Amino acid sequence: MARSTGKDAQALFHSLRSAYAATPTTLKIIDLYVGFAVFTALIQVVYMAIVGSFPFNSFLSGVLSCVGTAVLAVCLRIQVNKDNKEFKDLPPERAFADFVLCNLVLHLVIMNFLG
Amino acid sequence: MAAAAKAGEATLRHAFGNVLSFFILLLIGVLAFSIRLFSVIKYESVIHEFDPYFNYRVTQFLTKNGIYDFWNWFDDRTWYPLGRVIGGTVYPGLTLTAGTIWWLLNSLNIPLSVETVCVFTAPIFSAFASWATYLLTKEVKGAGAGLTAAALLAMVPSYISRSVAGSYDNEAVAIFALIITFYLYIKTLNTGSLFYATLNAIAYFYMVCSWGGYTFIINLIPMHVLLCIVTGRYSSRLYIAYAPLVVLGTLLAALVPVVGFNAVMTSEHFASFLVFIILHVVALVYYIKGILSPKMFKVAVTLVVSVGLVVCCAVIAILVALVASSPTKGWSGRSLSLLDPTYASKYIPIIASVSEHQPPTWPSYFMDINVLAFLVPAGIIACFLPLSDASSFVVLYIVTSVYFSGVMVRLMLVFAPAACIMSGIALSQAFDVFTRSIKFQLLRILGFSEADAGDGSSANVVPENDAVKVDKSEETIKERPSRKNKKKEKEQMEKAQAEKTSAKSKTEKRLLVLPMELSVIGLLLLVFMGAFYVVHCVWAAAEAYSAPSIVLTSYTHEGLHVFDDFREAYAWLRHNTEVDDKVASWWDYGYQTTAMANRTVIVDNNTWNNTHIATVGTAMSSPEKAAWEIFNSLDVKYVLVVFGGLVGYPSDDINKFLWMVRIGGGVFPHIKEPDYLVGLLLLFVETDGKGFDRVRRTEIGKKYFKLTHFEEVRQS
Numbered sequence: 041m042a043r044s045t046g047k048d049a050q051a052l053f054h055s056l057r058s059a060y061a062a063t064p065t066t067l068k069i070i071d072l073y074v075g076f077a078v079f080t081a082l083i084q085v086v087y088m089a090i091v092g093s094f095p096f097n098s099f100l101s102g103v104l105s106c107v108g109t110a111v112l113a114v115c116l117r118i119q120v121n122k123d124n125k126e127f128k129d130l131p132p133e134r135a136f137a138d139f140v141l142c143n144l145v146l147h148l149v150i151m152n153f154l155g
Numbered sequence: 156m157a158a159a160a161k162a163g164e165a166t167l168r169h170a171f172g173n174v175l176s177f178f179i180l181l182l183i184g185v186l187a188f189s190i191r192l193f194s195v196i197k198y199e200s201v202i203h204e205f206d207p208y209f210n211y212r213v214t215q216f217l218t219k220n221g222i223y224d225f226w227n228w229f230d231d232r233t234w235y236p237l238g239r240v241i242g243g244t245v246y247p248g249l250t251l252t253a254g255t256i257w258w259l260l261n262s263l264n265i266p267l268s269v270e271t272v273c274v275f276t277a278p279i280f281s282a283f284a285s286w287a288t289y290l291l292t293k294e295v296k297g298a299g300a301g302l303t304a305a306a307l308l309a310m311v312p313s314y315i316s317r318s319v320a321g322s323y324d325n326e327a328v329a330i331f332a333l334i335i336t337f338y339l340y341i342k343t344l345n346t347g348s349l350f351y352a353t354l355n356a357i358a359y360f361y362m363v364c365s366w367g368g369y370t371f372i373i374n375l376i377p378m379h380v381l382l383c384i385v386t387g388r389y390s391s392r393l394y395i396a397y398a399p400l401v402v403l404g405t406l407l408a409a410l411v412p413v414v415g416f417n418a419v420m421t422s423e424h425f426a427s428f429l430v431f432i433i434l435h436v437v438a439l440v441y442y443i444k445g446i447l448s449p450k451m452f453k454v455a456v457t458l459v460v461s462v463g464l465v466v467c468c469a470v471i472a473i474l475v476a477l478v479a480s481s482p483t484k485g486w487s488g489r490s491l492s493l494l495d496p497t498y499a500s501k502y503i504p505i506i507a508s509v510s511e512h513q514p515p516t517w518p519s520y521f522m523d524i525n526v527l528a529f530l531v532p533a534g535i536i537a538c539f540l541p542l543s544d545a546s547s548f549v550v551l552y553i554v555t556s557v558y559f560s561g562v563m564v565r566l567m568l569v570f571a572p573a574a575c576i577m578s579g580i581a582l583s584q585a586f587d588v589f590t591r592s593i594k595f596q597l598l599r600i601l602g603f604s605e606a607d608a609g610d611g612s613s614a615n616v617v618p619e620n621d622a623v624k625v626d627k628s629e630e631t632i633k634e635r636p637s638r639k640n641k642k643k644e645k646e647q648m649e650k651a652q653a654e655k656t657s658a659k660s661k662t663e664k665r666l667l668v669l670p671m672e673l674s675v676i677g678l679l680l681l682v683f684m685g686a687f688y689v690v691h692c693v694w695a696a697a698e699a700y701s702a703p704s705i706v707l708t709s710y711t712h713e714g715l716h717v718f719d720d721f722r723e724a725y726a727w728l729r730h731n732t733e734v735d736d737k738v739a740s741w742w743d744y745g746y747q748t749t750a751m752a753n754r755t756v757i758v759d760n761n762t763w764n765n766t767h768i769a770t771v772g773t774a775m776s777s778p779e780k781a782a783w784e785i786f787n788s789l790d791v792k793y794v795l796v797v798f799g800g801l802v803g804y805p806s807d808d809i810n811k812f813l814w815m816v817r818i819g820g821g822v823f824p825h826i827k828e829p830d831y832l833v834g835l836l837l838l839f840v841e842t843d844g845k846g847f848d849r850v851r852r853t854e855i856g857k858k859y860f861k862l863t864h865f866e867e868v869r870q871s
Binding site for chain 1: 347348349350352353356357390391392394395398399402403405406407409410416419438443445446447448451454455457458
């Protein structure tokens with residue numbers, strides 16, 4: 041039972057890897073950015089767990105800014121992905137402009153809340 | 156050539172329709188503004204009720220001292236000796252809006268006073284709210300439904316009651332913010348554009364600034380997202396509509412001082428985080444499903460389910476322990492009383508004593524939304540044919556708002572826009588069917604040989620059928636969920652239809668058309684129903700909801716008698732007492748006393764400190780010596796009481812006396828309610844025998860006594 045699960049897990053891992061390798065480079069760059077943002081957020085949470093959450097607004101704004109940029113990057117990826125039939129009429133420049141605008145608003149709020 | 160002419164005529168018709176819609180919307184705005192002006196005409200341009208006086212005082216402070224002082228304001232003229240941190244406990248949206256309007260007008264050299272701006276803020280924003288309803292309903296069902304819904308909202312009595320000229324309260328701008336937030340959410344859901352998602356978050360921020368009812372939005376939208384996921388309507392547009400809203404929205408909500416860290420720590424917001432996580436899981440599942448083969452996907456599912464279940468249980472156990480450790484499970488008192496209607500009466504008498512927090516009676520539904528009560532079920536059915544993301548959202552909105560309006564009569568206000576949207580959809584669909592039938596029947600009666608009847612096409616039977624069919628297909632296209640490729644699809648549909656056989660077209664027409672007489676009568680009856688609605692709304696606005704509680708009228712046998720007792724009393728206090736004197740009264744009159752009499756009060760309508768109010772309540776219910784001691788310890792020099800027996804004013808302090816006893820008894824156990832039900836011990840001035848409790852219709856005992864510790868200084 042455990043061995044078949046192990047073999048299944050390996051096969052799954054391989055197929056995931058090969059399927060992901062087929063995605064275009066631009067999307068992979070966005071995925072890397074998302075991973076970096078989530079990783080930064082995790083570091084901040086670990087730091088808070090060690091040191092304590094005293095200026096809570098700083099902690100909140102730090103974590104939420106990382107999560108926010110990750111979410112916005114995922115939205116950009118959705119809109120720019122050529123396999124997505126719903127967005128085939130949307131020019132990628134427009135998607136990127138929306139992304140930049142939303143990030144501007146997000147970071148304005150973050151800087152205000154950072155304290 | 157014929158096709159170009161037809162296309163040209165279509166654009167001309169569109170242009171004409173747009174101009175007509177613009178003028179209709181303008182008229183709807185003027186209607187919404189003017190129907191709320193009855194109290195200004197009948198009495199004067201004055202601020203009504205109690206809460207608006209506090210908002211007015213805060214706006215005065217803002218316009219005089221600027222925004223930094225307003226943000227950091229500590230008010231020492233209320234809740235003596237505690238004071239109140241105004242900057243941190245007030246929802247600043249309304250005052251900032253009115254202050255901005257005043258500043259804008261003054262910089263344009265239009266010198267309106269702050270009071271005028273405050274009085275007319277509500278009607279202006281109700282005009283904006285009806286335009287926002289037009290936009291929202293247009294996203295759900297099309298422009299015709301939008302116009303109808305906007306016209307209905309401009310007049311609905313429930314909204315008028317809280318937004319007459321002079322009712323300067325949070326709901327005046329909050330309802331506008333609510334509708335526009337919902338509109339932007341639906342627009343993002345329909346178009347999938349991140350730009351509208353940003354605007355949605357900013358509109359949500361405005362809503363959080365304006366009203367405590369923003370928790371309704373931040374729970375309704377996650378509920379809708381969950382509904383879409385569960386019914387299999389997940390799409391990437393849903394992700395774009397919801398995920399940025401949660402992150403940006405939480406941050407923006409935490410920016411408002413009154414909410415602060417409650418945005419992440421109270422149970423009212425947990426639903427949004429939970430659905431955020433669920434949405435990400437679902438998105439990941441769909442993504443992996445897309446890149447894997449079906450067999451591998453099944454393997455992945457079994458693996459993840461077995462491992463993930465263990466992790467999930469652990470996380471849920473931690474969460475439950477955290478939430479259960481707080482006594483109210485993390486909810487605030489007001490929200491708990493919404494979920495469990497008996498909670499307030501058991502634990503927090505103050506919330507239970509506010510008349511706006513009682514459940515409504517059946518007749519109040521017909522008073523407040525009148526004819527719409529019949530149209531709402533029809534609208535709900537119309538939303539299901541066909542069901543789109545937007546129409547499922549509106550159905551969810553109306554179901555939840557009906558429940559909450561049944562718990563608390565004040566929330567009828569949130570129910571009103573939903574009712575108007577549904578009724579607008581129903582009315583517009585009905586009009587569609589009737590006018591379409593009439594048009595078709597008329598064309599049939601006038602004969603098919605009439606080639607140029609209405610469409611300018613060539614003299615032929617088949618193109619005539621196609622033209623009529625194209626009209627219908629235009630209307631069915633209106634109901635498609637995604638607005639983006641509407642024009643392209645319409646052209647494709649027209650081409651496809653033009654190639655179909657006439658036999659099929661005949662069966663299609665027969666399904667959608669009613670006999671001529673029926674449609675004409677139906678149309679007339681609908682117009683009559685609308686007329687009844689308008690008559691009722693105007694009556695309600697003029698008679699029922701335009702009373703500024705600060706000025707009272709009564710009809711004696713001599714005619715109309717106007718009482719200005721409240722303002723005269725406050726003016727007396729303002730001119731005949733020292734600036735630092737403290738005035739004690741029941742908390743209803745606190746805001747008005749600080750605003751108009753400009754004296755320090757002990758308790759006011761904010762009711763944030765139950766013990767302080769209980770102290771005043773105890774003082775009001777105790778014998779003279781005990782009361783004098785309590786008031787002396789609070790440095791009180793004047794006590795204000797309201798007595799309505801002489802003129803039949805029902806809502807005076809005798810009516811409220813039982814609440815004074817209950818609230819006092821909630822904190823000081825020596826005040827026991829049964830003691831007061833048999834023989835009332837009142838701290839009132841001697842009257843000329845008119846000690847009659849109007850509400851309970853009993854005579855009050857112990858009249859004609861002399862006061863030993865208090866001195867009557869003024870009686871009006």
